[in-house]
Amino acid sequence: MGEEKDMVDMTAHTQERTWSRYSRQERLTRFAVYAITLFAIVWAVRDIDIFWPWVWDAPNQIQSLAVRMWPLDFSGWMAIGSALMETVHIATLSTFLTAFIALPVSYIAAQNTTPNKVTLWIGRLILVSSRSVNTIIWALLFVAIFGPGVLAGILAVMFRSIGFIGKLMGEAIEEIDKKPVEAMQATGASKLKVVAYAIVPQVMPAFFAIIILRWDINIRESTVLGLVGAGGIGVLLQGSIDTFAWQTVATILLAIIVLVILGEAITSVLRKKVI
Amino acid sequence: MLKISNLEKRYGKNEPVLKGLDLTVDGSSVVSIVGASGAGKSTLLRCINRLVEPTSGRIQLNGLDLVDLRGAELRRARRKIGMVFQGFNLIDRLTVMENVLSGRLGYVSLYRAITRKYPQSDIDRAFHLMERVGIDHYANKRADQLSGGERQRVAVVRALMQEPEILLADEPTASLDPKTSQQIMSLLQALASEMDLPVLINIHNVTQARMYTDRIVGMRHGQMIFDGGPKDFNQDALDAIYGGIESPDEQGQTIETAPAAEGASV
Amino acid sequence: MTEKPSHTVGGQSNRTWKKPPFISNPVVRYSLMAGIAVYLYWAFSSLPFDWARIAEGLPRAGRIFGGAIPPNFERSDLLMKGFKESFQIAFLATLLGVSLSVPIAVMAAKNVAPKPIYLLGRSLIIVSRSFHPVIVAILFVAAVGFGPFAGILTLTLYSIGFVAKLLAEEIEEIDWGQVEAMKSVGAGYFKTLIYGVFPQVLPRQIGLSMYQLDSNLRASAVVGIVGAGGIGGTLMNAFGRYDYDFAFAILLLIIGIILVSEGISGWVRKKIW
Structure with missing residues (x-):
């Protein structure tokens, strides 16, 4: 019966305990790294000199290039x-x-x-x-x-x-x-x-x-x-x-x-x- | 004759490793230097051939002052001082013969050294010495294919190729098993008398020091605290040298059994 | 143990010794030497050297270096634009490449992927490794047009080839006990990956990513030469217009930036290790 009492005590204590993977300091650092990375991505994607319609068309273009390559031409071997x-x-x-x-x-x-x-x-x-x-x-x-x-x-x-x-x-x-x-x-x-x-x-x-x-x-x-x-x-x-x-x-x-x-x-x- | 007087060596601003050491070795005596690790034994030997620069003091070999030598003069002096190392320090990828002949590097020209065209007299000497220590059949084997004892023999022959006036041996048996280390010690002893060569041996094993050497020098904290024959080297001397120092297993054993062994052999 | 031998040296017949040759079989030795000589002769004589043009080379080199010094940093807007684009290409390609390399690496790791998937993953890696990035770049330029997009595609493929290969090798060498432990608590395939595999390879992956960012930055200067955006294009133009002082300025900046980036990437990798 004493055992049970202990267990009750333990739960009473642990109720206030929390667990998290990282300490406050660590979380701040990680958050900062993520924020900077995200910011850099947004900046790079918006700022880079890319004509987006071409990007959406890229799979077609690559495919058509591949098609034009076939069949191989061995005449110049x-x-x-x-x-x-x-x-x-x-x-x-x-x-x-x-x-x-x-x-x-x-x-x-x-x-x-x-x-x-x-x-x-x-x-x-x-x-x-x-x-x-x-x-x-x-x-x-x-x-x-x-x-x-x-x-x-x-x-x-x-x-x-x-x-x-x-x-x-x-x-x-x-x-x-x-x-x-x-x-x-x-x-x-x-x-x-x-x-x-x-x-x-x-x-x-x-x-x-x-x-x-x-x-x-x-x-x-x-x-x-x-x-x-x-x-x-x-x-x-x-x-x-x-x-x-x-x-x-x-x-x-x-x-x-x-x-x-x-x-x-x-x-x-x-x-x-x-x- | 080797004459060391008031030798001091300190590394940087630390406590000196050698504190005003005096030592004279003459004739063909085999002298062992015993002492705990860090007592300065290895530094002492390396000061003699100036692999370590002494801070102050004098070292004379057959009248030549070694401490102030520079450049070519130093190299000429070094070739008269043979040295054998604890780790053999062979050039693993070269053959035994090349390792042996490298003992002549202080004598031959750079051209001969690089093309391996050594004078016939050197080759004769090499074969003769290799026969003497029983490794002549290994001449064209690579050095790293030999066993520890054989490798140390190669190193001894390399040192003897220098036609040295003194031989320094820094823990020559510490990397070897007990039986082989006895063979190397007895070889050094025999060679010393055959070639009329003084030999200085740093050694941990006190029993071997007593068995194979004529004189024992005990060092502690950079100072010489014992100098005498093997017979005078008693328990008191041992305590003075090693006492209060945590000794490795091997030493602990040596200290206990040494007196008995001595008693038996006398 | 006698002294005798030392006195009989002279009397012994002289034994000779020669260094054993590098290759003991004389036939192999000499034919190898002859083969090398023949190859060198053949190679040199078969190559089309334009000696007349080469002879002009030294004075021309003098003119080029004379024109290159002092380097000209005046067109800094063009410089800035080129380097900015190179950074963007390298950064985005690293992100894309590293994220794609994780699933591909899992596919290409023998111990966590089923055989057919494994073969697919391996062949993806082999394909992305088989060409020099400049060749990949020229193909992408042909397919999707000039500009940084081709550069990003090129370097993404380049990153996959390198990062996925090394990461797959790392996954193959993990401590299997941790995976078994996760399986034994009843975790499924992906949970096992996340708890039993990834923590073991994470430091390596971060190190690889930093390394890849560094090498993408280097490569981004190069793919521009064939039109895939970034500072390489600027450099190519400067050479084409004989603006050697501007070209030299670009080169100096490239070297400087590479040194700095190498330093940073090395520092980060050391900190994470």
């Missing part, structure tokens, strides 16, 4: 094949050449190998400016300089890849096990010898993995270079779109998918070989 080859060449050559440039950059951009503060900042500046400018914008610049063609494409892909490879390599260098470095210093080795023996062997696997990863990305990037005139399959794509040859466009899109999937398959095989 020779040209498509050689443009694909050119795309692969651009990606491969630029990745290959970037490897040589990105290594010294990563060396000076890594805190534990850079010779001094000035070189560290130079290295970081190179990485940041390379990474912040998209491949296609680099391509725009190089097309303006060297004219349309593969050279502009190769340079564009290289200039973007330097930042990518350099940054990841710099991080790999910063994350090495420092014990072998200490051991090499203890033998009386000079700085370059310490690098050659204690750092290079440790970052080699990372280096190959990063190069392979970037090659895969560069294949994708190289497919669009042609849209600004920098070579590869994109030139053909742009030309077909301009002439409303939608069936050829569809074939080119299919070819790009095949290329990207092949690239992914090759990279996954290579990655297994390296690791």
Whole structure:
């Protein structure tokens, strides 16, 4: 009977207790975040320069474009094949050449190998400016300089890849096990010898993995270079779109998918070989 | 001969880790340095080859002042000081032979180092030393494929490749199982006498210090509080070094069983 | 344990040692090296370099950079308009993409979706990932016309491809015990999702959204180049009209904004983690 009395007491107490998921402070913060988000949505939707009737018509338009793409037109397969080859060449050559440039950059951009503060900042500046400018914008610049063609494409892909490879390599260098470095210093080795023996062997696997990863990305990037005139399959794509040859466009899109999937398959095989 | 006088080391503005330490090691004696973690043993060894910069004091090796050396002079001095580490500090992805030859980095040119074209005399020396410690058949194996004891042998050979005038060993057996650590200790002892080489060993295991070394130096709070032969190292000395310090299991055991073991071996 | 060996070194026949080659099989090694050399030769010789045009490149580069410095920020209304539109595109596309990616991710997670639904979800993700956003943008521009709407559609698809894929992987790795607990109290499928699955992946989802907002902002500068609205179009026009000082100003602003947005997104992700 005593038990029952306790229970009665408990209910008497709990009547006044409430429970809610968040405290007052938390609820205020959440409310503020929601309000700001909602406000931003309303502002963006009302302010953006969109002709709404087109939006409601979009499903029809997309469907009719899709219809115009069918059936695929394979008559230009020779040209498509050689443009694909050119795309692969651009990606491969630029990745290959970037490897040589990105290594010294990563060396000076890594805190534990850079010779001094000035070189560290130079290295970081190179990485940041390379990474912040998209491949296609680099391509725009190089097309303006060297004219349309593969050279502009190769340079564009290289200039973007330097930042990518350099940054990841710099991080790999910063994350090495420092014990072998200490051991090499203890033998009386000079700085370059310490690098050659204690750092290079440790970052080699990372280096190959990063190069392979970037090659895969560069294949994708190289497919669009042609849209600004920098070579590869994109030139053909742009030309077909301009002439409303939608069936050829569809074939080119299919070819790009095949290329990207092949690239992914090759990279996954290579990655297994390296690791 | 190694002569350390009034050595002090402090990190930043903290309490010094080494407080005016004096130590002289001559001939081919094997000296063990015992003390609790944080007593300054590791800092002491690293001050000798300047992996750690001493704050003040003097360190002389065979008449050469080590404390003021810079750049190439420091590297020339370092190649005369071999060092063996607790974690072996091998370059895992290189072969055993490359690890061993890296002990010659202070001698060979950068070109030879990078192309791995070492002088024939170095290669002969490497094979000879590897045979001596029983790892010559591993020459072309990658270092990370070896067991702990074998890896430490590689590290010992690498240090000996430097043709050192002194060998420093920082907890060389702390990462090894008891049997292997005894083998490494007895190897260090034997090599010291074969090569007429003074050896300084930081060690946790007091029993091994007594069994394999000629002289024991006890450290506490950055100061030397015991210096004598294994026979003089009694319970009082142990208490002075470890007393009042929460000791790990292994040490606790050592402190209790050490006198008995000593009595039995004498 | 004897001293003998050290005296007999000289007497021993000299043993040589060479670093074992990177690839031990000599046939594979040399054919690989030859293959690389042949490929490089072939690639370089097959590419159509217009050397006459390239030779003009250096003086032209000088002219371009000469014309670009100092950058010209005078037409700030045009700059503002372009960047504002890029922000709007990125923001709306992130919202749309992230909200759509939740159901798609649930569909594409092996452990919570039935097999046919799973395959449908996977193929949705694969389709939205297979093309570079610039190609998607050019197709949408062709379908729905120039302007930010094409940009929003492009980046929505781009966001789905990335967020849904990673979220599905995250859902596949959840602690199943919590789901079983919800099932055992009698919760239905959607209640189990809300109580047993979503709380586990929520931090990850917020982190992914922040990351995606950041990358959409980057991408929005690019899709404009093919006519899908935002600052990219402004940049393209500046290049087309040889307004290199204005183009350089746009580029500097793009870099600055990307750095700031990267910083903010990193900070938010760190706080939420």
